[in-house]
Amino acid sequence: MAVRGTEAWVEQISVRELPALCATVRMLEKLSKNDTASLAQLGQSVLHDQGLTSRLLRVVNSVSYNRGRQPVTTVSRAAVILGFNALKHICITAKLLDSMLKSRDISKPVYERLVRLMARSFHAGMLARMMLEEYDEDTREEIYIATLLHHLGEIAFWSMGGPVTERVDECLRAGDEAQAGQIIREQLGTSFDEISCGLAHSWNMGEVLVRSLSDPQQRTPEMQVIGLADELSASLQDPQAAGAQLPRQLQEVSKRLQLDLPALKRRLKQCAEETVRLAISYGASSLTPYLDTKAAQGQGASEYFAPYPEPDESLQLKVLRELTFLAAEKADINLLIHTAMEGIYRGIGLDRVVVLMLTQDKQKLLPRFVSSQHPDQLKARFVVPLFGPPQVFNHVYQTREAIWVEGERDPKWQDKLTIQLRPLLGPGGFFIAPIVLDNHCLGMIYADRADSGRALQREEFFSFTHFVQQTSLCLSVIMR
Template sequence: MVPHGTHAWIERISEHELPALCSTIREIEKISKDDTSSLTRLGQAVLHDHALTTAILKVANSAGYMLHNPVTTVSRASVVLGLTRIKNICITAKMLNSLLKNRKLTPAVYERLLKLMAQSFHAGMIAKMMMRDYEEDVQEETFIAALLNRFGESAFWSMGGPVTVELDKQLRQKQAVRAEEVDFIVRQALGTTFENMSLGLASSWNMGNVLISSLEEPELRTPELRSVNLAVRLSATLANPTHSRNELEKELAEAAEITKRDTWDLLSGLEECSEATVELLRSYGAGVLTRYISHDLISPAANTEHPLAEEMSDQTLQLRILREMAFLPDEHADFNLIVQTALEGIHRGIRMRRTIVFLKSRERGCLMPRFISAPDFNQVKREFVVSLGGSANIFTHVLNSRQPVWVDNLNVPKWRAYLDSSLRQLVSSDGFFIAPIIWGKYCVGLFYADRNDPAGNACPRQLSEDDFMAFTLFAQQTNICLSVILKNTER
């Protein structure tokens, strides 16, 4: 049954659609209120989550935070950035992961969700820019309040299903653009509005006073709340390729009043906001949203031929990540960050479905999956364990030879002897790559990558020579970085 009314939708989203996100946000907010041990507890709460740890480090070291020295641990990031920033990074990273993970959304609903989330990030950065003369904690509070201002709407579209498809269809057919028109259609379909859903979730999940106040009492005229509400409107205006020049000028005049800055200074600040938003999204690994961030503030009509930015090519992404890896040793990166960065480069840059870093476990005499990017994460972690005892297999072969391997056909004679029946159940029948990870004199682990579909569907894109060359480059760059940091530790 389709829920009806605000309470019913809050219960549905909190308990059935996004229970993990609900629990995480409540826990983070609870920890942050304990002044004596909050930083320590927050660090411990996220360390087990490799993806969240990496997100914190990437965002902390991004241009948007302009740290004098890079940070390589969550503990150090917590001390340098402070509790409010770390809390917001955790919430943002978890929100992105939760809202974008539903692969069953229809193209139209998915497109609507992407545009909305891009607008939300842009709104957050605009609000932060408008409050730049205030303390950092105030800037962070306005950022997260603007970012989450339309969270109820994002949560609704992210759940997918017939109700989202039907509502999307109604909004498109009636060409609803104005807030009043959208509210009327949404209320008829859901028994509430997206704004009421956002307020209900913010209150139920304890998302912070600034956000709750901006939704509950938008008429309040404090600088923080005015900045949040105006930033949400500005991001929506800029996202509309046919926005009214008069509407933009009116909003800029209001921003000038709040910030005490002239219009041209604000235009420059908004353009910088667009660039900063793109960089922030990339830091979170949400590059898919960057195409919806508008850079054209003066003349929207001039951009009608190319309304969306081009998707970055695989080769460009590979080169950027490889270049980033080259600087990691000079930035005091540790083993985990280097390997995790390489894993992301393989996974995203080569478009592999499963990318795994295996490390030797002396106690168990096997290779254990330590870093995993895969849709079937839990199954891989639980089942994909490779014994180092007994007869030689393809994994021990690479450990001993220290050479990357591309197994393109499991049944050819040169590979058949290295793949027993148990291994064949774990690796991809469509082929896979393996490469060594070298630490000093020892081969301590392996990179593994394939395009295996857990559902058993045929591989949509076969592995190629270019893919293997890129995979090999990431493994080589990893080993170069590890050799450098090892030398640095021995000095």
């Protein structure tokens, strides 16, 4: 049965085609509307995705976001420096590019149409940000993301691939450009703009984006910039097709920025080069041929993201220094713990890291933060009772000592691996260390390599223990 109408297409894209992107956007938007949500929560929501973490850090260190500052090495530090909205928008952009550009069964003409439109949207977002240089950073970010996602419905449609996209592509190539809107409505029972608006509502996206799609005739300066940036990026992508539109658009931008034409052209060239560099930082180098190939010369392609983090001693040292800095600044406790966990997960190179905190009645440990490939499942299951038969966690609670269990058959610990605990723990071994304040155990940090099956090493246990001890020391400084 053919899909027709706005609601049907929104459901098709959200539920069947792009569920991961939909879930990420909804989660990030929900966090941004929660006044009690911390930057650490936002960082934690993306930390389990190693590819997203790597892209995010490359983008944060790009010239667009890090103009002359010291390199940013952790997600938590990026959250502090950039703030909630900027980090949220980087995550949305990274997930969008990844979801749309990953290999699928897409015909060559449809894929070219998709990549061309995504390059145009990405460039338009950068142009919009450039045109609002006198605005505060939060407003510029909101307009950037609204411009980037202005064609969300069309981008999502082409990214699906398959017979329906090929049929619509053939109809558009055979028809007149002026009749494109009519062709789309005949084929889909709706328009791309209506699908974009439906997705923006369904995914609970920013108010600016929803307003720009649902009421595009608004003449506020911000709405005008979105429309102008979108038109200008299309004209710059294909100047011959733009005809008389391009000089008019350049004149409008020139007037807005109070620049003469030569100065504006230099600014546009700079913006195009920055767009290329940023696209490569996002791992979307396939967009660069449609932006400015000269600017891309000498730039590396997107790097390969390993599914599990490898040990990185330099990162460990940087995170340990950052913990000391956070303690001296009396930073938020959640941010401190999250930073330590990031150093353990990415610096030591572990698969699963769980921060467990003692309940008020001190009867059990509950997971507070989780970093892994499947954080939600782990967080739901990893509840540890402290009283009952002797086991590894109540041993750590009573002795205040870190332990390394080398596997299910470790003779030293075998009798303390209860039937209830075994499904939770890494069969190849794991680390546990207590978070101690004034000789009181507040919680524990658990880590293993259960997902990859890689062996744990003695040096890694020492590093893990050092991180947890440093976390305890920094917590004592903050709480005093």
